[in-house]
Amino acid sequence: MIRMSNVSKVYHTGSITFEALRDVNIEIKEREYCAVVGPSGSGKSTLMNIIGCLDDSSTGEYYLRGQKVANMTQNQLADIRNKTIGFVFQSFNLLPYATAEENVEVPLLFAGQSRKLRLERCRFLLERVGLADKMKNRPTEMSGGEMQRVAVARALANDPPLILADEPTGNLDTRTGGAIVDLFNELHDEGRTIIMITHDPNIAAQLPRQIYMQDGALVDRLRAAS
Amino acid sequence: MSSFRLISIRQFFKDISRQKMRTLLTTVGIFWGTVSVVLLFSVGKGLQEMMVTNSKGLGDRISIVWPGVTAKAWNGMPQGRRIRYTESDVREIKENATETISAISVEYRSSAFNMKFGRSTASASISGVWPAFGDMRNILPQEGGRFLNQLDLEKKRRVVFLGDEIAEKLFGKTSEIVGKTININKVPYVVIGVMQKKTQNSAYAGRDKDKGFIPSTTFNSMMNRRYPSNFVFQAKEGVEMASAIDEVHRVLAPRYGYDPSDTKALSIWDTTKNGKFWVNFFVIFRSFLVVIGCFTLITGGIGVANIMHVVVQERTKEIGIKIALGAHKNMILMQFLAEGTLLIVLGGGLGFALSYSLVTFLPPFLLQTAGFDLAEFIGTPNIDTFGTMLTVTILGLTAIFAGYFPARKASNLQPVQAIKLF
Numbered sequence: 001m002i003r004m005s006n007v008s009k010v011y012h013t014g015s016i017t018f019e020a021l022r023d024v025n026i027e028i029k030e031r032e033y034c035a036v037v038g039p040s041g042s043g044k045s046t047l048m049n050i051i052g053c054l055d056d057s058s059t060g061e062y063y064l065r066g067q068k069v070a071n072m073t074q075n076q077l078a079d080i081r082n083k084t085i086g087f088v089f090q091s092f093n094l095l096p097y098a099t100a101e102e103n104v105e106v107p108l109l110f111a112g113q114s115r116k117l118r119l120e121r122c123r124f125l126l127e128r129v130g131l132a133d134k135m136k137n138r139p140t141e142m143s144g145g146e147m148q149r150v151a152v153a154r155a156l157a158n159d160p161p162l163i164l165a166d167e168p169t170g171n172l173d174t175r176t177g178g179a180i181v182d183l184f185n186e187l188h189d190e191g192r193t194i195i196m197i198t199h200d201p202n203i204a205a206q207l208p209r210q211i212y213m214q215d216g217a218l219v220d221r222l223r224a225a226s
Numbered sequence: 227m228s229s230f231r232l233i234s235i236r237q238f239f240k241d242i243s244r245q246k247m248r249t250l251l252t253t254v255g256i257f258w259g260t261v262s263v264v265l266l267f268s269v270g271k272g273l274q275e276m277m278v279t280n281s282k283g284l285g286d287r288i289s290i291v292w293p294g295v296t297a298k299a300w301n302g303m304p305q306g307r308r309i310r311y312t313e314s315d316v317r318e319i320k321e322n323a324t325e326t327i328s329a330i331s332v333e334y335r336s337s338a339f340n341m342k343f344g345r346s347t348a349s350a351s352i353s354g355v356w357p358a359f360g361d362m363r364n365i366l367p368q369e370g371g372r373f374l375n376q377l378d379l380e381k382k383r384r385v386v387f388l389g390d391e392i393a394e395k396l397f398g399k400t401s402e403i404v405g406k407t408i409n410i411n412k413v414p415y416v417v418i419g420v421m422q423k424k425t426q427n428s429a430y431a432g433r434d435k436d437k438g439f440i441p442s443t444t445f446n447s448m449m450n451r452r453y454p455s456n457f458v459f460q461a462k463e464g465v466e467m468a469s470a471i472d473e474v475h476r477v478l479a480p481r482y483g484y485d486p487s488d489t490k491a492l493s494i495w496d497t498t499k500n501g502k503f504w505v506n507f508f509v510i511f512r513s514f515l516v517v518i519g520c521f522t523l524i525t526g527g528i529g530v531a532n533i534m535h536v537v538v539q540e541r542t543k544e545i546g547i548k549i550a551l552g553a554h555k556n557m558i559l560m561q562f563l564a565e566g567t568l569l570i571v572l573g574g575g576l577g578f579a580l581s582y583s584l585v586t587f588l589p590p591f592l593l594q595t596a597g598f599d600l601a602e603f604i605g606t607p608n609i610d611t612f613g614t615m616l617t618v619t620i621l622g623l624t625a626i627f628a629g630y631f632p633a634r635k636a637s638n639l640q641p642v643q644a645i646k647l648f
Contacts, residue, residue, distance in 0.1 A: 045648035054550055055642045075554050082552020089647055093547050110552040154551075166648045197648070 002028040007060030020046040035204040038213035086155030088165040107157040125153035145176035253573040255526035260577025263519035267613025276605025283426025297490035326470040331356035332454040354445020371419025386415040391435040527624030534632040546645030558637040566629025
């Protein structure tokens, strides 16, 4: 699914250069279920941005499903984000003025689906995440757990094989968070590849694979914070 | 793409409802700009058309010549001599000045003739003229009648052509009176035609509508005048009036012994000078309108650019989310472009609607309710094609500029710059 060789990302801010990723080599196979763990500033977000085709790498090569991402046009990248990858963010990132249904509809609109199919798909997905009765509600009228479930439904809109999640339980209490984790487990059981940033050691320990990051590099295990 | 259009229009109405006041003000700006520009141009056009029509009321490319007094000494004769001409002098001009003059007529005139038909009487001024007078001075007959002709002149016929007002006074109507006989100073005359109604903004010795016209020969047999009051001539099309006037002097100067370059020897009113004034006036007037119009609309356009800029700023996060979820660059571009354009189409459309209805319905409405005719003062406002095209062009350009630059900024956002996603 994902193969990176010697990927680095350098940010230049004025005269200061900052190396957010250094020489990352990683391979993630289809149907893998990985936790990305590391202290803040360790490069987790940069890694996810590059995997998600939201940002490009400074050096190195990144292949997504065998295709070299650096060679793709803006529109091809947009289509990959639309159909191949589902995003779930820590702060949900729903459109505030749109209803749950309309939020789930957005990726379907960009995919050019017919209205009939869009409505069917929205209803199916929102029922699946247990929000059948909240389809016409706006994010402001929902709890954090509900918003995150809308976000998961939106991530699944075009049935992507890869899900990227950033602390999906970070803003939620333990019980609500547990329900979201169960949802991700289901998605994995369906055969999707899932990469999830998490700070929660318990959740990380449950997942089949852990990827540890420190100072922009992959490490075997984390050094104890001193 | 149809699904995309849906979201864009829906988005537009959401933006409107979220930013009611700003959208309203911007739309009003564009609306008002459009109304003022279209109305300015319409009134300007009405005014111009009125001036052109009315100046034609006196005649096309004509000069009127009265006797004058010499201002230069010539061949031993002093200045200050009165120069008058006879009908045969005018005939001489007609025969000699064929290069520059297309029509010419003497005019004998006397006022206070007593006209009588049945029990109605009226006092009017009468001109004795040649047949060419009518066309030259735009004195045109209503249907069923005619102006004087050569035979009337040669046979000294007692026929009269009436102005429409004087006909109305005598007969109470202007139609079906051709062939009737009226008495002028107790002499019977047959009415051969009535003048078509015309507007005339300049005149000498009264408006044509209040006058009667008879053959110069008939006039002279009655009044026995030696000198005509004046004569009127028309310059050939494409000929400068000045050279036609020179030609008149070339014929008359040797006969009366004055310096051909003496402009005071004859008193001449070149009516084409009025026309030239108005042409220049309206060139300046219109340029003025164009400048005002441009600035008004550009002000509105800046409003739209401003609102779009703010919209893009406020929605950076949303744009970032949409790009992350797979929106193509041109979808974002089109969304914002469409929003800016819709604002302008809305404001401009309402503006055009209001100005067109004002121009169409206001003048008749004023005439009916307030009882005054706008046309008498400023002409009839008329939608001006040039003004409309200009407005549409400026609005279009404004829409593109006001919408495009913020939209391009929005579509060029990188998702990682727009919003911290991970």
